[in-house]
Amino acid sequence: MSLYAVTNPATGELVKDYPTATGEAVEAALSSVAAASLTWRCAPIDDRVRLLRRVAELYTARRDQLAAIITREMGKPISQAGLEVDIAVSIYNYYADNGPGFLADEELDVVAGGTAVVRKEGLGALLGIMPWNYPYYQVARFAAPNLMNGNSILLKHAPQCPESALAMEQIFRDAGAPEGAYVNIFATTEQVAVIIADDRIQGVSLTGSEGAGAAVAEIAGRHLKKVVLELGGSDPYLVLDSADPEYAARQAVLGRFGNAGQACNAAKRFIVEQGVYEEFLKYFTTAVSAISVGDPSDPRTFMGPLSSVAAVNGLADQVDDAISKGATAVLGGARLDGPGAWYPPTVLVGVTPDMRAYSEELFGPVAVVHRVDSEDEAIAMANASTYGLGAAIQSADPVQAERIARRLQAGMVTVNEASGTAAELPFGGVKRSGIGRELGRYGMDEFVNRKLIRVAPPRPDSAGTAG
Incomplete structure (x- = not known):
């Protein structure tokens, strides 16, 4: 061939x-x-x-x-x-x-x-x-x-x-x-x-x-x-205590699962302050569970297959590694049966630094949700990556959002929306x-x-x- x-x-x-x-x-x-x-x-x-x-x-x-x-x-x-x-x-x-x-x-x-x-x-x-x-x-x-x-x-x-x-x-x-x-x-x-x-x-x-x-x-x-x-990118998506957790969750679904999560600037690491963590996770998992997965030629389908069986195998290995070391798949977490390159929308919690999913780019429909205790901890976790493409901030406080945006090590930062693109907006990153x-x-x-x-x-x- x-x-x-x-x-x-x-x-x-x-x-x-x-x-x-x-x-x-x-x-x-x-x-x-x-x-x-x-x-x-x-x-x-x-x-x-x-x-x-x-x-x-x-x-x-x-x-x-x-x-x-x-x-x-x-x-x-x-x-x-x-x-x-x-x-x-x-x-x-x-x-x-x-x-x-x-x-x-x-x-x-x-x-x-x-x-x-x-x-x-x-x-x-x-x-x-x-x-x-x-x-x-x-x-x-x-x-x-x-x-x-x-x-x-x-x-x-x-x-x-x-x-x-x-x-x-x-x-x-x-x-x-x-x-x-x-x-x-x-x-x-x-x-x-x-x-x-x-x-x-x-x-x-x-x-x-x-x-x-x-x-x-x-x-x-x-x-x-x-x-x-x-x-590549492993873009952080910060949800602060001042954010609307339901709105943040809706935006998170778009930012993570469009194109089956196969985007360098997709939101991949969801870093959520403890005050809104439980609400955000509830809204997020509910919205992710409603994603229509199926025939990509059907106009009603939101998520189709991954690009190849090789892509599924690589993603499954990363998820399996995390679960075997103690992470929990709140949704998904196992490849779908049948021919083709199918993997379900997946939400992982409890991911720790000894797991591949903590530091590697997950190029597919897998979201990792972290709980943090403070703004400073959120920023530190966001920056603790070899990547620096994009980042997103959910906050109702514009002064806080500006303060955090200045401290994030990224080529692009969006506030109160998922990362996106437009012809007039420069696109690129820092670090690796x-x-x-x-x-x-x-x-x-x-x-x-x-x-x-x-x-x-x-x-x-x-x-x-x-x-």
């Missing part, structure tokens, strides 16, 4: 496999994106705007088809799959609307006289390595700002997502992208290493696991390539959650040359010499 294949996680059925790239195909792809970068970098801004606008229009026109593809590929419920297409559309439109302003020259005050401006120009051909959990959204937040910058894109998608990868490449082709501006490649891990090392590639953006990020960064570092890494930012104006600033253009003042002896 090929490395790149569509295996329906709801049934375990192999739908179709796709051949990996040959060495000749890799060379052709590199040549194509390198050539395109020379011309696309010089293309008028209006041409870039038109391309992104047309891409957004085609995503909208093909919404149902695109949603069905990722439901089949990685089990995303069809209603959430459609919303993912909508988010991708908003990102392409956002950069079409705002990209020209973000690229405007910045005039500098020069003490010695004359003029100086900083001009943003694309670096050239970039490699994007994208994950399976949000096949369209992740690509959009990399491709949209960088095509607006004048960079060209070589896109290596996850092996589980060949159909959506080809559908996106076709959209760019149909939108009139210049030859080589956006190229899909079904590359192996070994070929990816070769591509990163190639002088024609100027930078690499990866969204994926901590291990994959470290491997890519090591190769890129040896070859002095710029990287943006969006890696990654390097760099995507989305918003910051997403335009990673892979650019901030070129200084300095014009000296006229020489004093040049005045009046003409004529």
Whole structure:
């Protein structure tokens, strides 16, 4: 079987496999994106705007088809799959609307006289390595700002997502992208290493696991390539005594169990002050027990299967380890029978530092609920992680929420809502959650040359010499 294949996680059925790239195909792809970068970098801004606008229009026109593809590929419920297409559309439109302003020259005050401006120009051909959990959204937040910058894109998608990868490449082709501006490649891990090392590639953006990020960064570092890494997370969700426990629980369900919990910025560790702990846990478990798990193609389904049997096996091992060492599964806690990649919504309490579930990322529908005695203890537990992607705070006291937000070691903090995303909001983390930012104006600033253009003042002896 090929490395790149569509295996329906709801049934375990192999739908179709796709051949990996040959060495000749890799060379052709590199040549194509390198050539395109020379011309696309010089293309008028209006041409870039038109391309992104047309891409957004085609995503909208093909919404149902695109949603069905990722439901089949990685089990995303069809209603959430459609919303993912909508988010991708908003990102392409956002950069079409705002990209020209973000690229405007910045005039500098020069003490010695004359003029100086900083001009943003694309670096050239970039490699994007994208994950399976949000096949369209992740690509959009990399491709949209960088095509607006004048960079060209070589896109290596996850092996589980060949159909959506080809559908996106076709959209760019149909939108009139210049030859080589956006190229899909079904590359192996070994070929990816070769591509990163190639002088024609100027930078690499990866969204994926901590291990994959470290491997890519090591190769890129040896070859002095710029990287943006969006890696794992074990995001804390703090519920303070001042919070409304019922509202906090409803938000917690959305923050933990959307996309079957398979999101780097999903709430994963629920840290609850003792004054509202019992109420929060009651409301939370009641809401989690009501989650509809079933056929992801049914619009009424909130949670489908995990992305693969391998994902189920890994998650089950983490949960089994916790239970064997004394944790309690208030809900769920054992894999579901039958074919496919099914695991139930699970709530664990009594998780302690000797358990894998305490410190490891749980990439699936498992919530760990902790009880703490104070605000300081909540903050200390939240920060006691190697990850630092997102964090959420539930508090009715805005002064308290601001105080806690300042102390949390995270790239993103939300107050009184579950972590989310929007085209205009920067996305990224600290510590082992990654390097760099995507989305918003910051997403335009990673892979650019901030070129200084300095014009000296006229020489004093040049005045009046003409004529």
